[in-house]
Amino acid sequence: MPVRILIAVLIVLLICCLLLAADRMVKAVTRGRRRREATRRLAAAAAQAEAQDRQRKAAEQASGALTSVMPTIHDVDTRHVE
Secondary structure: OHHHHHHHHHHHHHHHHHHHHHHHHHHHHHHHHHHHHHHHHHHHHHHHHHHHHHHHHHHHHHHHHHHHHOOOHHHOOOOOOO
């Protein structure tokens, strides 16, 4: 009789260990999925920020080129009418 109880206890402990290992594996897979998703979103946000920065710099250069061809109001002396 005691051998049967010992075997039953060992089976219960084995099942508990298997459930614990399965739980940890599911959590690790979920964590990996979340990290991949976060990395993908971060890469998309970085690409969008770089595109906006390139666009802003291009607009700034175009504005500077326009100002170098056409003088601004402050570069021209005021005319006095007599």
